[in-house]
Amino acid sequence: MGRFHSAITVALLSAGLGLSSVALAQQAPQGNRGQQGQQGQSQAAQPLPPALQAALQSGNPQAVGQAIATLSGGNPQRAAALAEQTVKAAEQLLNTNPQAAVQIAAAAVETVRNTSVQQSAPQQTESVVTTAARIFVTPQAQRVVPEAAAQLAVAAVQVAAATGNPTLTASVANQAVTAAERILTVAPAAAVQIAAVAVQTVKDQPVQQNAPQQTMQVVTTAARIIVQPEAQRIAPQIVATIAATSVQIVSNPVVYQAAPTAAVSVMANAYSAATSQTVTAAVPTAAATVRSELVQASQTQSLTQANPTNPAAINSILAGTNPVTGQPLVVNNQAVQQPISENRNLNASPS
Known part of the structure; x- marks a missing residue:
């Protein structure tokens, strides 16, 4: 069975990618080793139906989606199985044709976006999403088709x-x-x-409760993105929303306790972004919204228990200094300046 599947894979790659016979001969043993490592995954071991093979070779995501719909005949479990096969085939194309890999993976993800498919085949749905994530996170996909990889990422998160x-x-x-x-x-x-x-996805309470470390990683990275001037210039309204939501998330004691220093960094970057001239010009209430969230966080006793320096750290942020680095918060090449009266008010707040 392993040799038969290798032959199918080699034929598919040869037809779709024009690889030489020497290159295919070199790849075949690697494919066998990969199959041995995936024993128990029955769908990965099955050859693709001819109609789906043809759609994959075309590189047309619409054709792939149509082939899955036709072959499944309205059976959601069959659709999920075909989507799983499809996204695994897409992953094999990453090194040689990352554009096709991303587009084909997108078609597979769209298939399992259907609620009936998710409910009928939850494990295969999760397999499709997990494999798609392995595709969009690769340097090949990001370098060749960054915007298509981004669309795949958004779809995978939503599913x-x-x-x-x-x-x-x-x-x-x-x-x-x-x-x-x-x-x-x-x-x-x-x-x-x-x-x-x-x-927005990790704002969901069950996600924060069950995966606080990864939730913290998400908002930490997002906060590094929104502090960049180009992000603020191109989407100031979205940056303002991310800033406020990020502070809300890290102010959840479960998330904050996972990494207090990271939480403070998120707060600093969020405030830096919200008080930038670009963002405040587009969203005049952005700074006040984040400031209010920070003041509330400074008064949350459970955060202070997790990090006794929390009130002082937030006070430092509102005074325009990053408490983690000790450097001034800089937005649009200008240091953040806050009214002295506001800092005094925060100092007077209970901790």
Whole structure:
């Protein structure tokens, strides 16, 4: 069976990618080793139906989606099985044709976006999303098709959230925002969009309760994105929303306790972004909203118990200094300046 499947794989790759016979001969043993490592995954060991093979070779995601729909005949479990086979085949194309890999994976993710498919085949749905995440997080995908990889990331996060599996959701969101940070310089709008979807997803309480460390990682990366001037310039309204939501998330004691220093860094970056001239010009209430969240966090006793320096750290942020680095908070090349009266009010607040 292993040799038969290798022959099918080699034929598919040869037809779709024009690889030489020498290259295919070199790849075949690697494929066998990969199959041995995936024993027990029956769908990965089955050859693709001819119609789906043809759609994959075309590289057309619409054709792939149509082939899955036709072959499944309205059976959601069959659709999930075909989507799983499809996304695994897409992953095999990453090194040779990352654009096709991303587009084909997107078609597979769209298949399992269907609620009936998720409910009928939850394990295969999760497998599709997990494999798609492995694709969009790769340097190949981000370098060749950064915006398509971003769209795949957003779709994968949305489907993961729809499964109701909090650990899966946090994991995929974390991979997505990691990809977002990497493509920020070449596709800033897409990067900010991913960050917004990821942060909104981990705002869900079950996600925070079941995966506080990964939740913290998501907002930490998102906060590094929104502090960048290009992110603020291209999507100031979204940056303002991410800033406020990030502070709310890290102010949850469960998340804060996972990494207090990281939580303070998120607060500092969020405040830096919210008080930037670019963001405040587009969203005049952004600074006040984040400031209010910070004041409330400074007065939350459970946060102070986890980190006795929490009130002083937040006071430092509102005074325009990053308490982690000791350096001035800088936005748009200008240090943050806050009214002295406001700092005095915070000093007088109970901790």
